[in-house]
Amino acid sequence: MFFASDNSGPVHPEVLDLMAQSNTGFAMAYGADPMMDEVRTRLRDVFEAPEASIHLVATGTAANSLALATLCQPYETVFCSPVAHIHEDECNAPEFYTGGAKLTLVAGGDKMTPEALSASIAGEGVRGVHGPQRGPVSITQVTERGSVYTLNELRDLCSVAKGYDLPVHLDGARFANAMVVLGCTPAEMTWKAGVDAVSFGGTKNGLMGVEAVIFFDPAHAWEFELRRKRGAHLFSKHRYLSAQMAGYLRDDLWIRSARAANANAARLADGLRAKGAEFLHHPDANMIFVAFPRFRHQALFAKGAMYNLWGGKLEGDPDEMLACRLVCDWSISHDQIDAFLDMI
Incomplete structure (x- = not known):
């Protein structure tokens, strides 16, 4: 993940x-x-x-x-x-x-x-x-x-x-x-x-x-x-x-890899929408900027997920909305994407 x-x-x-x-x-x-x-x-x-x-x-x-x-x-x-x-x-x-x-x-x-x-x-x-x-x-x-x-x-x-x-x-x-x-x-x-x-x-x-x-x-x-x-x-x-x-x-x-990365990001974005995440930007390609409550980030990091927070720290009000950046490459499996979404 x-x-x-x-x-x-x-x-x-x-x-x-x-x-x-x-x-x-x-x-x-x-x-x-x-x-x-x-x-x-x-x-x-x-x-x-x-x-x-x-x-x-x-x-x-x-x-x-x-x-x-x-x-x-x-x-x-x-x-x-x-x-x-x-x-x-x-x-x-x-x-x-x-x-x-x-x-x-x-x-x-x-x-x-x-x-x-x-x-x-x-x-x-x-x-x-x-x-x-x-x-x-x-x-x-x-x-x-x-x-x-x-x-x-x-x-x-x-x-x-x-x-x-x-x-x-x-x-x-x-x-x-x-x-x-x-x-x-x-x-x-x-x-x-x-x-x-x-x-x-x-x-x-x-x-x-x-x-x-x-x-x-x-x-x-x-x-x-x-x-x-x-x-x-x-x-x-x-x-x-x-x-x-x-x-x-x-x-x-180069084209096959890009298609795979973009498709992985689309799968992740669809799952995040279903989870109610707030999108900061429309994810055109393979980068996603979303926000969800800090307690969800804390749980994800505790379970080993790796991604970058965007403009905030992991410590703080658990209910505050906290943004992050998620990037998909060609190699990330659907199982990894689905496991990440399940944890949210």
Whole structure:
């Protein structure tokens, strides 16, 4: 009954099998291995972008920060949601890797609106040399509150950015989960909507630790290569990153895993509704934010359930409503979900 994070689940056996197969003999280092050629070809096919530059790193923080650094000058600002991962959960890594670019938080919730984004962009770059210049827009898909932007919403945000001649970055740590919800293609959710660069996540969806950074304009490739090396994120034994991503893409494992995670979350959400839980956000993908009385949380934790409380402590008034975040990955069984619901 582990619902703390989709980072906490196991590596998919199909990925481990391919990593084991790759662990024989010798392979060229630093991304020159044959498996990386397969990854580049496959991702270009998947995204319908034959000229795209493809790069692998081991963490989502590295993917987001290095991608933004490539798109952003130190004297610029990145526009993002107040709850974006790059703002709340990356210890100022984007600011560090960009050489000091700041983040400008777009007013509102987890999903930016075109009106709020336009107002934020218009409010910067107006003080000449004294203020930050306008820089990239970063969109999180799935958002940090479990919501999914529709294709029209993505297009509208990108249209605002393009109106100011600004690049757009998509933080796709849960890219596959969002795509499954929308029933669209990767191209439709990225460059066809106006996205310039995407952090294509794998770690939260069954990989050991690898994310792909994709630039649809290959002119960014060399700068990213230099920034990745300078930032200490170029693996020498790169074949183990390549093998993970290759296994992820073969036989559409990335889509199968996301569908399983989303289905698990839907089963859990249905059960929570039946139990009378209060939903803080509509659970579009595989993250659920709900509240129920503290005494129920206390009972669940006492019986070994693992998840994150959201804005409160386990100790206190037993009848007070207390929020939590529950996340499902591909591996959680229906038995575990049902046992958790039975305890509630």
